[in-house]
Amino acid sequence: MxxxxxxxxxxxxxxxxxxxxxxxxxxxxxxxxxxxxxxxxxxxxxxxxxxxxxxxxxxxxxxxxxxxxxxxxxxxxxxxxxxxxxxxxxxxxxxxxxxxxxxxxxxxxxxxxxxxxxxxxxxxxxxxxxxxxxxxxxxxxxxxxxxxxxxxxxxxxxxxxxxxxxxxxxxxxxxxxxxxxVAAPGTLGAEDRATVRRELGAGEGKVLAVTASLMRPEKGHALLLDAVERIPADAGIVFALAGDGPLRAELEARVAATAALRDRVRFLGYRDDVPALLAAADLVVHPSLADALPTTLMHALGVGTPVVATRVGGIADIVTPDTGVLAEPEPAALADAVVALAGDRARRTEMGAAGRLRFERRFSxxxxxxxxxxxxxxxxxxx
Incomplete structure (x- = not known):
């Protein structure tokens, strides 16, 4: 009974x-x-x-x-x-x-x-x-x-x-x-945001793109590096990769050996301050090849940072056209989406505001x- x-x-x-x-x-x-x-x-x-x-x-x-x-x-x-x-x-x-x-x-x-x-x-x-x-x-x-x-x-x-x-x-x-x-992420003050960006090498005039996920094959880090190689150096984008996992050593070796990646990609390792990293970023890039419902993207909406992600799994349930850009999981499409959003500050601001509203209504x-x-x-x- x-x-x-x-x-x-x-x-x-x-x-x-x-x-x-x-x-x-x-x-x-x-x-x-x-x-x-x-x-x-x-x-x-x-x-x-x-x-x-x-x-x-x-x-x-x-x-x-x-x-x-x-x-x-x-x-x-x-x-x-x-x-x-x-x-x-x-x-x-x-x-x-x-x-x-x-x-x-x-x-x-x-x-x-x-x-x-x-x-x-x-x-x-x-x-x-x-x-x-x-x-x-x-x-x-x-x-x-x-x-x-x-x-x-x-x-x-x-x-x-x-x-x-x-x-x-x-x-x-x-x-x-x-x-x-997820719990509503805390706010990040202007001074703290500037400090995080300096630590990641994203100074004045740079666009900071953050990726935060375990470094496993299905998370698409190799796809991301393929895309970064296609992005012109003068786009001024710094890519910061937070997370650890079985592919980390392989990915780091590839970046160290490739001139087109070496100066633009940072490996941060495991971080317990992911929401702060996302809040300091200009955009969040999530290149997954398979994902049911990535928590990182909920946090991105919560801190008001627009998203570029692959159109796979349940990502489209989180990222809508007013909060980010979905690209097919192939290098050229991902690179084009990142460059377009990185170069449009007004659009990023609008998407950030829409993301915060969507978080409160759907993912809090x-x-x-x-x-x-x-x-x-x-x-x-x-x-």
């Missing part, structure tokens, strides 16, 4: 207790989503418990969530260990959970079975648009994830493109589109948490 949400005295909105089940709590986009949610859950009448299934070398998000007052349970079980189902079910009972919310394939399977066994509604968020798996094991894992989500009451896609992909993959038409949200964490609350209420039995 499913418990009723805790109803406070005085007719206030009842609190819904939600267990978020995820494969682990190391660094990663899906894991960071829970950190964003922790800051706004209370205002939406949500109390969250986070269950990490498997160990990870640096569980950075577990520490962050605990610091925010969130109850975090780390099961420390090997990936796909069937005992996780019993442990999760025990935690759901102990913490009197109303709704189970799962993230990523492993947790989708474990959380869905445990939740349904106890009569709790299950919500699953998709975080990726996956290519066809290679090999039998990868195929089996994807099938298990799809099967687990079939037990869910609701499956959330974070973009319309992701929803279309999943409907075709799973043969289900009941996927709900709700983009994740408050809008997102309210949307989650509505989905949970629909999934719960009548009160």
């Amino acid at each position: 499913s418990p009723s949400p805790s109803i406070p005295a005085g007719g206030a909105t009842p609190t819904i207790r939600v267990a978020h089940v995820i494969h682990s709590l190391g660094a990663g986009g899906a894991e960071h989503v829970l950190v964003e949610l922790a800051d706004v859950a209370g205002a939406a009448g949500l109390e969250i418990v986070v269950i990490g299934l498997s160990p990870v070398d640096e569980p950075v998000h577990a520490a962050t969530l605990r610091a925010k007052g969130v109850t975090v349970l780390q099961l420390e079980l090997a990936r796909w260990d069937p005992r996780a189902i019993l442990h999760v079910a025990t935690a759901l009972r102990r913490h009197r959970i109303d709704v189970v919310h799962t993230h990523l394939k492993h947790a989708d399977l474990v959380g869905s079975i445990a939740g349904r066994a106890l009569g709790r509604p299950v919500v699953s968020t998709l975080h990726l648009i996956e290519d066809a798996p290679v090999g039998r094991m990868a195929t089996l894992k994807r099938r298990l994830g799809v099967w687990g989500r079939r037990l869910a009451t609701t499956t959330i896609a974070v973009s319309s493109a992701q929803a279309s992909w999943y409907r075709e993959l799973a043969g289900r038409a009941d996927t709900v589109v709700l983009p994740n949200g 964490s408050a809008v997102w948490s309210a949307g989650l609350r509505a989905i949970y209420e629909d999934a719960l039995p009548a009160r």
Whole structure:
């Protein structure tokens, strides 16, 4: 029997207790989503418990969530260990959970079975648009994830493109589109902005273009460098690349060996001040080859910096013609879009203002948490 949400005295909105089940709590986009949610859950009448299934070398998000007052349970079980189902079910009972919310394939399977066994509604968020798996094991894992989500009451896609992909993959038409949200970025004063720009070599008369993402093949850094090579040196554009990842050494070697790139491309490594970098930029360039809903572009809208991005995945759900430019994922198109926007300051100013408005209406964490609350209420039995 499913418990009723805790109803406070005085007719206030009842609190819904939600267990978020995820494969682990190391660094990663899906894991960071829970950190964003922790800051706004209370205002939406949500109390969250986070269950990490498997160990990870640096569980950075577990520490962050605990610091925010969130109850975090780390099961420390090997990936796909069937005992996780019993442990999760025990935690759901102990913490009197109303709704189970799962993230990523492993947790989708474990959380869905445990939740349904106890009569709790299950919500699953998709975080990726996956290519066809290679090999039998990868195929089996994807099938298990799809099967687990079939037990869910609701499956959330974070973009319309992701929803279309999943409907075709799973043969289900009941996927709900709700983009994740992020906290409103802080403002950057004129003096701080000037300091950041000087540090990046974007002095007077230069246009600063920032890219912030993990350096993995699908993020398109090689495409970006191909585009930069096509941009005339007298365009006066400095490209700053924030992020780390397996391709960083290869990309740095290419830049160091190429005269057309050496003086215009900066590698910043991992940064914990990405919103400030985006606010200091004249434009944000996102050359991804596949992306469900990149958080960087939400932050770009929030700080009022226009975007040049590739027309792939869910990017078009974020970047509209009044907030940025979408280009086909090929070097000439990307280069032309960057040059055109870099040379049009008035257009950049208009796009920045439109971006801030779009952020508040569509991608703020408050809008997102309210949307989650509505989905949970629909999934719960009548009160």
